[in-house]
Amino acid sequence: MFSGIIIGISVLMFVLARALPGDPARLALGPNATQQQVEDLRRIWGLDQPIYIQYFSFIKGFVVGNWGISIRTRNDVFYDVSRLVPATLELTIVSMIFSILVGVPLGVVSATKKDKWEDHAGRILSLAGVSLPQFWTGIILQVVLASWLALFPIQGRLDPTMTLPARITGMYILDSLLTGNWPVFWNAWWHVLLPAFVLSFPQIANISRLTRTSMIDQVGKDYITLLSAYGLPKAIVQYKYMLKNAFNATLTIIALSFGYSLAAAVVVEAVFAWPGMGLYLVTSIVWKDLNAITGSVLVVGIAIVIATLVLEVLRGYLDPRIRFGELTR
Numbered sequence: 190m191f192s193g194i195i196i197g198i199s200v201l202m203f204v205l206a207r208a209l210p211g212d213p214a215r216l217a218l219g220p221n222a223t224q225q226q227v228e229d230l231r232r233i234w235g236l237d238q239p240i241y242i243q244y245f246s247f248i249k250g251f252v253v254g255n256w257g258i259s260i261r262t263r264n265d266v267f268y269d270v271s272r273l274v275p276a277t278l279e280l281t282i283v284s285m286i287f288s289i290l291v292g293v294p295l296g297v298v299s300a301t302k303k304d305k306w307e308d309h310a311g312r313i314l315s316l317a318g319v320s321l322p323q324f325w326t327g328i329i330l331q332v333v334l335a336s337w338l339a340l341f342p343i344q345g346r347l348d349p350t351m352t353l354p355a356r357i358t359g360m361y362i363l364d365s366l367l368t369g370n371w372p373v374f375w376n377a378w379w380h381v382l383l384p385a386f387v388l389s390f391p392q393i394a395n396i397s398r399l400t401r402t403s404m405i406d407q408v409g410k411d412y413i414t415l416l417s418a419y420g421l422p423k424a425i426v427q428y429k430y431m432l433k434n435a436f437n438a439t440l441t442i443i444a445l446s447f448g449y450s451l452a453a454a455v456v457v458e459a460v461f462a463w464p465g466m467g468l469y470l471v472t473s474i475v476w477k478d479l480n481a482i483t484g485s486v487l488v489v490g491i492a493i494v495i496a497t498l499v500l501e502v503l504r505g506y507l508d509p510r511i512r513f514g515e516l517t518r
Contacts, residue, residue: 203243206482211477273464275359276359284386331461470485
């Protein structure tokens, strides 16, 4: 099933990328190139071949790590993406940490304080999270927190005066932590906080809403009445038992949120000039850089499929009924 999803994504993006207006060969050579030069370049890149032949050639190269040459950077797309993916992963992982640490407790508080001011405040925050466009939220926070109050940097991953950490994973926070480079570690955190919060804001809203709904469904069940009758503290009942049973549905939205955040990173990286794969994809679309567009989207698609697979494993761990059902099929 997962391989079929990846194949479907690759076919769709391959066709859509070639449906964009403009000739990539002409864009690569510039307006002063002759028509013969353009045709020669199209032949070298295989753009004169039928689209199905182009697709199979791309897939064959993709499997072995030959993703074609970017017409903008003149590098192999695999090289470009491998250098940029860590920045996007770092941003996405930090945003997911924010989403879980804020969204789950917010949903629990809203459920346990149903129809009180805490619940109303949580629902207003959730409504804002799903309603406000991320580019608008990012610009407003840049103006207020970065420009007016000078609390955060406006763009980039590190101050220009900082020396890059030794590359281990490509994620500055993790690399500086592994090498004990504390000035870079704190500077990298300082730079990632604002864009990560903007990226996490809609996910906080989605996670808190679903957690609230799942928790409310658990309130009237018999085991809650029994545990309360035993005299267990309310916090233990809520966070140890109710939340565990309610977390299965929340886990689903967390996994989906990871995929959404990878896709939404395109907007956030463009706003904050974050040098990741999202910004690379936006620029590639402007240039109609076919290999870069298809390769970047495929990487995002594969990451979403992997996140879905991990979700299935974790759901089986949290709910033994799922494991039992799989074993008896």
